Amino acid sequence: MASPLTPARWRAALRAEGVRFTEYAGWTTRGRDGATGRIFGPVHGVLNHHTAGTDSLAIIAVKGRPGLPAPLAHAYLSKSGVLVLVANGRANHAGLAARNAYEAILAERPIPRPDARSGTVDGNDVLYGIEVENLGNGKDTYTRAQYDTWVRFNAAVCRAHGWSAASCAGHLETSIEGKPDPAGPVAGYGGRGPFKLTMDRLRADVAERLRHSPGWNPASQEDDEMPAYVNLGVARPYALRPGAWDSIEFTEEWSDEPGGHATDGAVFARGAARFTGSVGLRFEGLPVGGVVQVRMSEYEGGDIKADHPVHEIVGTGGDTFGVVPLTKRLAAGRGMRVRLLNQSAQPVTVSSAVLTALVWRES
Structure with a gap:
């Protein structure tokens, strides 16, 4: 059983992992706990999303979407690679998760295809959420800086809780509604050129980070000079x-x-x-x-x-x-x-x- 990270633990974990981040005003007390009467936690994993839009920070943090009040995640990641902490309480990001997928995350084993017949769990109660800026149209590309921070964020949360990379999931792996996120092309990572995002690839990169100390950096492209x-x-x-x-x-x-x-x-x-x-x-x-x-x-x-x-x-x-x-x-x-x-x-x-x-x- 893992209690949600406090603001101080969030900051320490992200800084140690080399995550560039800022804080949206009021994030330390923002959440849906009071409005729903449901308490966030204990937490058991990280659920990854793409925004399916552009310039979505205010929507994720305070505006929400029709029929879905904000906050819509705990963190927002723009194409610049700078993460923004937007909430510290319960957030409307996961919806109902198939129980068979949730139990696989809990046990840190491969996630099966989500099956509503196995029952459901409210993922908003038990999963951190990150929204990553991308149109989700299969053409919009995640930048190198964005993907690097994405890997670091997942690793930071896992390291803080003592989890493996198997505690990281995509919305498409838990949703009983057929959500497709996250998906899309990635400009590159470390010494790797362009590739297609999959959750297996993201988990593998998170696992690689976790094999090193928090300050580790992946090998960069040889033709990239020091900025x-x-x-x-x-x-x-x-x-x-x-x-x-x-x-x-x-x-x-x-x-x-x-x-x-x-x-x-x-x-x-x-x-x-x-x-x-x-x-x-x-x-x-x-x-x-x-x-x-x-x-x-x-x-x-x-x-x-x-x-x-x-x-x-x-x-x-x-x-x-x-x-x-x-x-x-x-x-x-x-x-x-x-x-x-x-x-x-x-x-x-x-x-x-x-x-x-x-x-x-x-x-």
């Missing part, structure tokens, strides 16, 4: 007025090997390069339903050369938090900025902006 680590922020809150795009001016740098990025102001990467990461934003005073748009823009000098797709952060009242993935290839001579557009009718305060990224220089 630069960029970790930037703003020194103090500032006002974002409505109606005009405004670049974030990064004025703080936190890194073991500072690269002077903060002295570049708004530019966080210069080409030719490729990068992957995320920017976490917190706003004060954004009204409920109000929107701040976030986008990356390519500059040459002071001129905009390309705008990338918009992400929207919707006000929830009080402090509003969002994480936006940053993954692009940047041409030579160009610099990349993060820009914000306040679409509400009143000024809001950018109380925090923290950017983390890995940048590979290209010749």
Whole structure:
């Protein structure tokens, strides 16, 4: 019998395993226990899902879906590879699990095809859930960074509880409704090139991690040079007025090997390069339903050369938090900025902006 991880144990387990993560405001007390009268735990495994959508963080954490109140998982994983902790209590992610599949997870043995005739168990009571950003259409690809964090997350939970990788399952392995997730192509992992995701493959990679110490890293591709680590922020809150795009001016740098990025102001990467990461934003005073748009823009000098797709952060009242993935290839001579557009009718305060990224220089 395993009691659910406390917030302190979550943080310790993820950090030890090398998981890059952030925390969605209020996650330590978020859950469906009080609303349902059902207590989360004891826990017996990790159930893995794909979101079947894009930019799903707010849906998973606080919005939910029609007929399915949030939270919809305990953790959310964007394509940037940065995990977000969204709930610590009971979450609506698993639904009814076939008893024959559940008992196999409990016993850490191969999972048979789920059979409703064996009976059912409410998986929301006994399984952690992670939602991984992917359209689930068989074409949308999990990034290298995303899959690496996915493996580390499962290993971190298993290691914290003393479980084997057999305690990791996919929704398709437990669902009596024929759920297909998780599925899709993976860009690569360690020294491996593109491959198709299967739960057997994911479990094998988790098992490999568990054979090593938590700080272990898989061998990387030989042609991947060491990336630069960029970790930037703003020194103090500032006002974002409505109606005009405004670049974030990064004025703080936190890194073991500072690269002077903060002295570049708004530019966080210069080409030719490729990068992957995320920017976490917190706003004060954004009204409920109000929107701040976030986008990356390519500059040459002071001129905009390309705008990338918009992400929207919707006000929830009080402090509003969002994480936006940053993954692009940047041409030579160009610099990349993060820009914000306040679409509400009143000024809001950018109380925090923290950017983390890995940048590979290209010749």
